[in-house]
Amino acid sequence: MSFLTNLQALYLNYCLNIIDMSVIGELHKLEILSMRENALKEMSREIGQLTNLRMLDVSAQCIRTIRSKVISKLHKLEELYMQCGFWDWVSKIDGEGQKTNIGFDEIAGLSYLSTLKVCISDANCIPKSVEVEPNWVYFDISTCHGHISERIIENFRSDDSGHNCRSLSLSRTDTTIGAFPDWFVNTAVKNTERLRYEECKGLSNILVEYDHGRLHGLKVLSVIGRCESLKELMNAITCVPDKPVFENMEELHLKELNDLEELCVGELPPGSLCSLKLLEVRRCCNLGNVLLPSKLLQKLPSLEKLLCSDTKVEYLFGCEGFEPDQINLREMELQDLHVVRGICNGPAPR
Structure with missing residues (x-):
């Protein structure tokens, strides 16, 4: 050579x-x-x-x-x-x-x-x-x-x-x-456009990470595995944002988060999550009764695809104040949802 x-x-x-x-x-x-x-x-x-x-x-x-x-x-x-x-x-x-x-x-x-x-x-x-x-x-x-x-x-x-x-x-x-x-x-x-957390013990509120990292251009967020301190993915009460958050995020992947109890606590500013097209929730065993409460669902006008499997929720959507023209959902993939009782936790909107 x-x-x-x-x-x-x-x-x-x-x-x-x-x-x-x-x-x-x-x-x-x-x-x-x-x-x-x-x-x-x-x-x-x-x-x-x-x-x-x-x-x-x-x-x-x-x-x-x-x-x-x-x-x-x-x-x-x-x-x-x-x-x-x-x-x-x-x-x-x-x-x-x-x-x-x-x-x-x-x-x-x-x-x-x-x-x-x-x-x-x-x-x-x-x-x-x-x-x-x-x-x-x-x-x-x-x-x-x-x-x-x-x-x-x-x-x-x-x-x-x-x-x-x-x-x-x-x-x-x-x-x-x-x-x-x-x-x-x-x-x-x-x-960063693609951010991934896997078994991060120090992660407690994704809004804090957004604030510290100035993640305005983030398009894909994945949170996977045991995150012991992560009880709520977004807590808008302890971390109060004054501007839209994750406004450019298109995909959110949540997997094997056994300590996660809610996706969002408190009220996110208008415009938050407005570009989210894909939501994937798999093997999150302690989520509340409703996967997407109406207040969170109304923040997702661009949501087109929902993937949910092996997750203990009774209902996928909350219906309070829900207007049918506020959702753009085109595809759902639901697997191994053994405790699901219905799609909506009340009369479905017409």
């Missing part, structure tokens, strides 16, 4: 028997390097010699070591995909004295980087401040305490939309948006 000095693009995906990549440093004209699903446990330090590299993909590798001052040398890097098994940010490398693994500040300091896919263990990996705020156009950033979630692995293995997504995922962690530093909120959170 060292003779291929004019090589500009190299794809070594699913090459499970490669054990030494040091020769890669000879390919100084390389602009694209993809090493998805390889078995290498450490990133070759010679990659830092590829100063013309514009795209680097090491997704889903078994990488445990990424030395500091390697990726930061790639000053022309525009796209970085490293949603892999690497979690030891800024930790010392065994057997190498004071040498450490990469810090997230090295990634934030890549001035040409516009597309980023990365996994981190928690918000503590993110520096409190940066010299210049990054200009990430597209990103998919996942936090997962301990080890990578199988759902996250499945998501980025099946998703090749890294060039056109703005996604943030918080999994198996106490971290909420309020824990992120201001520069990260400005760069990533407020531009």
Whole structure:
């Protein structure tokens, strides 16, 4: 390979028997390097010699070591995909004295980087401040305490939309948006279009997250798994919004939230949830008698599709003050609703 000095693009995906990549440093004209699903446990330090590299993909590798001052040398890097098994940010490398693994500040300091896919263990990996705020156009950033979630692995293995997504995922962690530093909120959170919470113990009111993250452009929200403090998805009494919230959200997915008792408490400002087209509620065992009380239902003029399964509600819709021209529902999928007594909790509107 060292003779291929004019090589500009190299794809070594699913090459499970490669054990030494040091020769890669000879390919100084390389602009694209993809090493998805390889078995290498450490990133070759010679990659830092590829100063013309514009795209680097090491997704889903078994990488445990990424030395500091390697990726930061790639000053022309525009796209970085490293949603892999690497979690030891800024930790010392065994057997190498004071040498450490990469810090997230090295990634934030890549001035040409516009597309980023990365996994981190928690918000503590993110520096409190940066010299210049990054200009990430597209990103998919996942936090997962301990080890990578199988759902996250499945998501980025099946998703090749890294060039056109703005996604943030918080999994198996106490971290909420309020824990992120201001520069990260400005760069990533407020531009997020797809937000996912999975087993987040610190999540207690999604309106607080909206306020802290300035999530005005959010289109898809997913809340999945055990969130012990989340009794009401939106509590407009303890967190009183003065402007419409989630006005651009098109999809809301709620799954396996056994502690969730109500979707909304209090009155949301006019215009809230006005773009919601899809509502999915699955395996939420402690919701109240009515899935969508009339006050909440009237906030959903664009709702077209309702998916509900294995959820203990007696009625889907509340009827008080309900006008038929206020709903645009076109499709319902109802499964395993063993305690449902009816669609409406009163006479259906004509």
